Amino acid sequence: MVGNPNSGKSSLFNALTGLNQKVGNFPGVTVDKKTGISNLDENASATIIDLPGTYSLYPRRDDEWVAYKVLLHADEKIHPEIVLLVADASNLKRNLLFCSQVIDLKYPVVIALTMMDLARKKGIEIDVAGLSTELGVPVIAVNPRKNKGIGELKKVLAQTAKLHQQPNKRDFIDNLALAPSAIEKVKQTLPGISNYEGIHYLINHENFGLPDTVNEVIEQAEMDNNFNPSKTQAEEILQRYTRIKQVMQQNVVEPDPLQRKLFTEHLDNILLNRMWGYIILLVVLFVLFQSIFWLAQYPMDWIDGGFAQLNGWLNNTLPAAWWSDLLINGLVAGLNGILVFVPQIMILFGLITILEDTGYMARISFLSDKLMRKVGLNGKSVMPMISGFACAVPAIMSTRNIENKKERLLTILVTPLMSCSARLPVYTILIALVIPNTYYLGFLSLQGLVMMGLYLLGTVMALVVSYVFKFIIKMKEKSYFILELPVYRAPRWKNVGITMVEKAKIFVSEAGRVILFISLILWFLSSYGPPSRMDAVNEKYTVQLQQQQNISKDSVAEIEKQYASAKLQNSFAGILGKTIEPVIKPLGYDWKIGIALITSFAAREVFVGTMATLYSVEDKDNNTRTLQEKMESAVHEDGRKVYTLPAALSLMVFYVFAMQCMSTLAIVKRETRTWKWPIIQFVYMTGLAYLMSLLVYNLF
Structure with missing residues (x-):
């Protein structure tokens, strides 16, 4: 499946595959590879590979190169049998450039024409049958959002596969005339390729992994025939647009361009306004973070309470072992x-x-470009940074869309400061512990405001750090910001649902595996310790408990609590926490938080699992309490509460700034191809986290 960006490709992919899809990476590059299974009819199913969006067969970015190599038979792993080409009916002229290029590669092609409803709103009428005849390939009008045309598209794909449909024999333009002698020479060297493929082998053969002997023959053909890649490419594009104009005149009726503006343009006048645009953006972000508390509070309470009951039942039912x-x-x-x-x-x-x-995310990039340029970035940096709210790993991968090397490096260095979803569990439990659940004006939640403040703090610091690094990193390269603003649309609720389910599955399977593994290791480390230490603790408290007939039940419970606490302090985990306690004590943390900081380097969300395990081991006889209740009652050795407002705020700020994610460091090394930048990133973020946490603790 190929097509221009914003052509409805993702919607169609979801409509065809439903939940039968998976996401990986293309071999050798960190570019998302979406694959899915679609049942075309009773006897045929298709594996659909959604290639990255591209505007033409002249790639500039890494993701465009991925699609290009697959289509030019230069990818060893993927060999398409049919190309499903997605074209935006409301922007047909631009989309037909890429369509005509793919058709000339001589694949069996089926075109899915999307956005027909939008084209009609613009006053565009398309003769779909006439367009199909003119292009020489099947053209099917579809609306993935409303599931219209999907059945017919599946039927045509199945027929194309069963009949082994031959590609269109005539070229869209006379490709051979662009460089006849050179193309013929390439076709003799690589039998079976089309005239148009011959042009691309002349231009990009060095990138296709061909044997040296073949590369030498092609280079000789270029020299012998004075082949000029830039001139040939320009001439080809001009000829294609001339032919596209003819096709459009015969099959497409377009309105007068001076007609009134569309709804999208009217809405943009408000949402992209120099003043109102930024106010609306802040409101949108505020609603986003408020909703996380409003909507999630009840299911979270049910789950937490359910586990507390399960713990109590297991504790009373199972034997002590x-x-x-x-x-x-x-x-x-x-x-x-x-x-x-x-x-x-x-x-x-x-x-x-x-x-x-809805199309609003692209507007956020547009609104932010001016600010981004002042700190050494550009509007394209916004999408990876916003993606960083979900996870820094794919966000850093997506910086490959940024052509300017300095801006890309700066974006990579600051994106981990954006509060990813792994920090969300930490923020949530700490905010619930120390921030009262009060509302201002009946709807402004104080907890939501604090959550938004943490996200804004990371964002502002990312801009400050980028501004500083702008002067340190010496690279001079011109930068341009060109962005296509998609039209506003109603959200695809099915797609939203699929994304929510998929992300939950990824969190449970990926992060969950790490949390569970760390929890089990931590249970061992917090239950066992050096024999000499543990024997001394056992001996001391065994004597005290043997005298329990002479003391009250409350005293026995207190001794048992002290016993569990002493065992935890003298366990391997306790020794580790006590060792680093002098370093973190100025920040308001105890040794248990120190253990959580160390385990969080595997994944930040492990903090909660670590706390759950440590307090469960220490509080074995009262497992009906929730984790929040256990943390609320936690005290230092001198009786002071552990989770006071200054300590909790300090800890939240530490998690805003600290680079506690091995996966992110690994992906930064992979993207920059050196350990230099991940090390710099780790040092500056950890130092920043410590200093800012120290400042916050002392201020409060």
């Missing part, structure tokens, strides 16, 4: 730390998908 301890305080506590935050993850990604679907 190491395996029951592992099950309750390792496995179940770890699962609680994963599943309780699924509602918030789903809501966050659902709302972001709605912003993308």
Whole structure:
């Protein structure tokens, strides 16, 4: 499946494949590879590979090169049998350039014509049958949002496959006339390629992994025939647009261009206004973060309460043994730390998908360009940075869309400062602990305001750091910001639902595996310790408990609590936490938080799982309490509460700035192809986190 960006390709992919899809990477490059299975009829199913969007067969970015190499038979892993070409009916002239190029590659092609409803609103009428005859390939009008035309498209794809339909024999333009001798020489060297493929082998053969002998023959053909790539490309594009104009005149009726503006343009006058545009943007972001609390509160409480009841039941039912301890305080506590935050993850990604679907996300890039340029970035940096609210790893991968090397590097360096969804569980539990659930004016939640403040803090610091690095990194390269603003559309609720389910599955399977693994390791480290230490603790408290007949039940419970606490402090985990406690004590943290900071380097969301495990191990006899209740009652050795307002704010600020994600460091190394920048990133972010947390703790 190929097509221009914003042509409705993702909608059609979802309509054809439903939930039968998976996301990976193309071999050798960090570019998303979406594949899915579509049942075309009772006897035929298709594996659909959604190639990255591209405007023409002259690639500039890494993702465009991926699509280009697949179509030019230069990808060893992917060999398409049919090309499903998605074209935007409301912008047909531009889309037909790419369509005509793909048709000339001589694949069996089926064109899916999307946005027909939008074309009609613009006053555009298309003779679909006439267009199909003119292009020499089947053209099917579809509306993936309303599931219209999908059945007919599947039927045509199945017929194309069964009949082994031959590609259109005539070229859209006379490709051979562009460089006859050179093309013939290439076709003799590489039998079976089309005239148009011959042109592309002359232009880009060095990038196709051909044997040296073949490359030498092609280069000799270029020299012998004075082949000029730029001139040939320009001439080809001019000829294609001349022919496209003829096709459009015969099959498309367009309105007078001076007709009144569309709804989209009227709305842009408000949403992209120099003053109102920024106010509306802040309101949208505020509603986004308020909604995370409004909508997720009840399911989170149900899940947390359910696990508390399950813990209590297991504690009362199972015999006292190491395996029951592992099950309750390792496995179940770890699962609680994963599943309780699924509602918030789903809501966050659902709302972001709605912003993308409606077309507003592109407007955020446009609005931000002026500000971005002042700090050394440009509007294209906004999309990776906003994607960083979800996860820094794919966000950093998406910086490949930024052609300017300095701006791309700056975007990579600051994107991890955007608060990713992994930080969300940390913010949520700490805000719930110390920020009262009060409302101003009946609808402004204080907790939501604090959450928005944390996200804005990371964003502002990203801009400040970029401004500083702008002067440190010495690269001089001109930069341009060209962006196509998609039309406004109603969100595709099915697509929103699919995204929410997929992201929840990814969180549970990917982050969940890490959290569960760390929880089980942590249970072991917090349940066992050096024999000499543990024996001394056991001996001391065994003597005290043997005298329990002479003391009250409350005193026995207090001794048992002290016993569990002493065992935890003398365990391997306790020794580790106590070792780093002097370093983190100025920030208001105790040794248990220190353990969580270390385990968070595997993944930030592990913080909650770590707390769940540590407090479950320490509080084995009262497992009916929720994690929040256990954290609320946590005290230092001198009796002071651990989670005071200054300590919790300091900890939130630490998580805003700290680079606690091994996956992100690994992807930065892969994208920059050196360890220099991940090391710089780790050092500056950790130093910034420590200093800002120290400042916040002392201020409050």
